[in-house]
Amino acid sequence: MPGVSLVALLLIAAFSARPAAADVPRLGGKPNLNGIWQAMNSANWNLEAHSAQKIDSQWELGALFPIPAGKSVVVGGKIPYLPEALKVRDKLRAEWPNSDPETFCYLPGIPRATYMPYPFQIIQGDRDILMVYSYATANRTIFMKDHQDPPIDSWMGRSNGHWEGDTLVVETTGFNGRARLDRAGNHFSPALKVVERFTMENANVIRYEATLEDPQTYSRPWTIRMPLYKHVEENAELLELKCVPFAEELLYKDLELPAKK
Amino acid sequence: MLVARSNPHFFSLFLSAIACAPVWLFAQEASRAPGGETTRWEHEVPVIHSGEWNGPRLTDGQPDVQGFWSNTIANHNNWTDPQGGEPGDTRSRPRKHRAPSRVIDPPDGQVPFQPWARALQQEFAAHLYNPVKPQYIEPLARCAPGGVPKSFIWHGYEIRQYPGYVLFLFDSGTRIIHLDGKPHLPANIKLWNADSRGHWEGNTLVVDVTSNNAKARFGRSGEFASENVHITERFIFSEDGERYNYVATFTDPTVYTRPWTAIIPARRRGVGEPPDGWHFSGELANAPGQPPFFEHYERICVENNGAFGQVAAPAQHASSSGARP
Numbered sequence: 001m002p003g004v005s006l007v008a009l010l011l012i013a014a015f016s017a018r019p020a021a022a023d024v025p026r027l028g029g030k031p032n033l034n035g036i037w038q039a040m041n042s043a044n045w046n047l048e049a050h051s052a053q054k055i056d057s058q059w060e061l062g063a064l065f066p067i068p069a070g071k072s073v074v075v076g077g078k079i080p081y082l083p084e085a086l087k088v089r090d091k092l093r094a095e096w097p098n099s100d101p102e103t104f105c106y107l108p109g110i111p112r113a114t115y116m117p118y119p120f121q122i123i124q125g126d127r128d129i130l131m132v133y134s135y136a137t138a139n140r141t142i143f144m145k146d147h148q149d150p151p152i153d154s155w156m157g158r159s160n161g162h163w164e165g166d167t168l169v170v171e172t173t174g175f176n177g178r179a180r181l182d183r184a185g186n187h188f189s190p191a192l193k194v195v196e197r198f199t200m201e202n203a204n205v206i207r208y209e210a211t212l213e214d215p216q217t218y219s220r221p222w223t224i225r226m227p228l229y230k231h232v233e234e235n236a237e238l239l240e241l242k243c244v245p246f247a248e249e250l251l252y253k254d255l256e257l258p259a260k261k
Numbered sequence: 262m263l264v265a266r267s268n269p270h271f272f273s274l275f276l277s278a279i280a281c282a283p284v285w286l287f288a289q290e291a292s293r294a295p296g297g298e299t300t301r302w303e304h305e306v307p308v309i310h311s312g313e314w315n316g317p318r319l320t321d322g323q324p325d326v327q328g329f330w331s332n333t334i335a336n337h338n339n340w341t342d343p344q345g346g347e348p349g350d351t352r353s354r355p356r357k358h359r360a361p362s363r364v365i366d367p368p369d370g371q372v373p374f375q376p377w378a379r380a381l382q383q384e385f386a387a388h389l390y391n392p393v394k395p396q397y398i399e400p401l402a403r404c405a406p407g408g409v410p411k412s413f414i415w416h417g418y419e420i421r422q423y424p425g426y427v428l429f430l431f432d433s434g435t436r437i438i439h440l441d442g443k444p445h446l447p448a449n450i451k452l453w454n455a456d457s458r459g460h461w462e463g464n465t466l467v468v469d470v471t472s473n474n475a476k477a478r479f480g481r482s483g484e485f486a487s488e489n490v491h492i493t494e495r496f497i498f499s500e501d502g503e504r505y506n507y508v509a510t511f512t513d514p515t516v517y518t519r520p521w522t523a524i525i526p527a528r529r530r531g532v533g534e535p536p537d538g539w540h541f542s543g544e545l546a547n548a549p550g551q552p553p554f555f556e557h558y559e560r561i562c563v564e565n566n567g568a569f570g571q572v573a574a575p576a577q578h579a580s581s582s583g584a585r586p
Contacts, residue, residue: 101564104563121437123428125421126320130428132428136434137453139560146551148548149547155561158558178564237439237446237456240434242434242452244403244405244562245400245403245405251403251566
């Protein structure tokens with residue numbers, strides 16, 4: 001029915017164009033994103049909808065470390081993989097955790113860094129906006145002035161940002177393609193371009209969107225959407241999760257000297 | 262997507278991750294020893310007095326000291342004899358031709374260890390290349406953070422400033438100095454990069470450091486602190502903004518017989534200097550028509566680490582990255 005479609009379109013248009021709340025804190029006229037933020041979902045387990053599960057290999061831990069259920073954070077529900085890329089996803093999923101760089105405390109890439117189950121801090125300056133992640137104490141510079149093409153492929157890519165009204169828009173390219181999107185094998189190629197939009201709903205909630213475009217992996221661009229919540233506790237502070245030492249046995253077990261008999 | 266091309270950037274990223282491997286280090290140092298002077302081989306600590314700051318300021322009033330920096334005397338091989346090489350190195354120049362100890366108080370240049378701690382430090386030093394127990398393995402060799410103070414004598418690093426913050430972007434992680442006066446973390450939280458509260462006094466950034474997990478060592482020579490260590494750091498910047506001295510006092514009755522103080526001179530790196538993958542790992546940004554500026558593409562370590570394994574078991578090194586993605 002055309003009428004219904006029109007209403008839907010108008011609603012979408014209204015949602016997209018909705019200005020940020022007037023009462024958000026500001027810095028130099030722009031929304032002040034400074035603070036410690038965190039996603040509150042299980043997207044890092046699987047961007048798409050998933051049931052609660054146990055991790056078979058971790059049976060000794062009982063109910064301590066299950067995979068919690070989660071609704072899809074993908075607009076439309078499914079990631080539009082090309083057929084070959086879907087096979088790769090299934091293979092990576094079957095080979096988890098060894099197929100996942102997170103297992104080894106490698107850099108998480110973009111957009112995964114944003115919805116890992118740990119806090120991250122946004123530090124907003126004039127020339128750039130720095131994001132510092134609890135995970136691996138990684139950081140990411142969003143260049144607000146010195147825009148340029150990525151000089152080299154890297155785990156986190158190069159992020160160029162600008163303001164569209166009250167929305168921080170960040171375009172990231174130059175990925176080495178080695179990071180993943182979650183623990184369920186969702187992946188991308190070095191051709192990935194991510195466009196993120198950070199919009200403050202109010203002082204304590206950011207509406208976060210990331211559109212992923214990668215013609216080598218997906219049949220069309222697709223979008224992740226989720227809220228990010230501010231840590232409002234008194235004296236909130238980013239605590240490091242320096243995870244390399246936790247992965248030492250995995251990384252270096254074969255270097256151990258033989259046990260004395 | 263960028264095609265993988267042959268350019269110096271790849272080399273610099275790679276080198277920054279494996280530069281600790283002894284083979285590389287020997288090669289680097291041999292080429293820069295006397296005759297090929299570089300910053301690393303300065304012999305003296307410049308005198309910089311605390312005082313007024315008349316240089317540029319940021320909008321929040323902080324002295325603007327942003328940029329790429331590195332220490333000017335050797336590296337992390339040896340804490341008290343910086344240019345003496347790592348434990349067991351016999352190729353050094355005579356002591357009188359080397360830079361003085363980083364320890365300026367006590368005057369003998371030695372860390373005033375309690376006897377048990379001195380014995381442990383010597384044990385660490387003796388087992389650097391023969392880590393027959395897991396505790397002998399130098400944590401940085403496995404890409405754990407350099408922590409405080411070692412990060413200041415490892416690779417070059419970047420200082421960024423934002424309203425209320427000074428940040429150090431090290432190759433082994435990010436250290437945040439909070440200038441907002443919030444209270445320290447509770448003492449039972451310990452961090453590799455510790456908990457830092459700072460304020461500016463003229464040209465000097467004064468930082469109070471607690472909650473150090475003390476797992477990082479100060480150098481390959483094995484000096485260390487305990488989790489109870491309290492460090493007061495003073496970053497004293499020169500009038501022209503090109504240098505600073507890091508002056509840190511370490512108080513830890515668990516390990517030392519008295520508080521002691523060390524100094525690490527540092528110099529700004531930038532225009533006109535070729536990146537060398539160690540002291541200066543920034544790259545000239547490709548920004549035609551703009552004043553030249555530098556950026557560091559990515560700070561990685563464990564993602565490329567492999568050669569460190571040679572320290573523990575050279576013959577097995579080849580297999581050490583087999584299972585990784």
